[in-house]
Each structure stands twice: as C-alpha cells, then as structure tokens.
Amino acid sequence: MKRNVRDIIEYIIAVINGFSKRYGLSEKQAYLYIRAHKGVGFIEENYNIIHTLDFNEAIESVALYCRRTGGTI
Numbered sequence: 649m650k651r652n653v654r655d656i657i658e659y660i661i662a663v664i665n666g667f668s669k670r671y672g673l674s675e676k677q678a679y680l681y682i683r684a685h686k687g688v689g690f691i692e693e694n695y696n697i698i699h700t701l702d703f704n705e706a707i708e709s710v711a712l713y714c715r716r717t718g719g720t721i
Contacts, residue, residue: 656695660688666707671721681721685714 668678682688690713691698698706711721 655699656692659695659699660691662703663691663707663710666703667710670707671711673721681719682710682714685717685719687714687717 664679664682665675667673667682668675671678673681687710691710698709701709711719714721
C-alpha cells in the first residue's frame, strides 16, 4: 500500500502534540525529545500499523520506543 507523505507528516505532528500534552512539555520540547530518540523515524517506519492504534496507545508506543533508545520520559 502506498503511503501518503502528507498523511504521515500530519500524523507525526498530531503525535508530537499529544505527547507534549501527556507529558507536560511544550510542542518544541516534545519534538526535540522525540527526534533525539529516533521516535520520528519509528512513526514513519511503522505508520501503517501505528496509525490504526488508539491514539493514546500510539503516544505510549512512541514514549516506550524513546525510552528504549535512551529517553527518560
């Protein structure tokens, strides 16, 4: 299935916004944290699966991935 780049970008932005609210960060802080721990790549690579999850579960999946790559949130 062909992935629409715009859909992926919009989803990444939505996850960053949700992550920032969940963990009490600014959107910029959330983006920098997720990017630093390769969470953006994780979302991109797994978009076909992750976007079908409950949105809260998707945010938790990104948080878990970031923790596995050295994040502390």
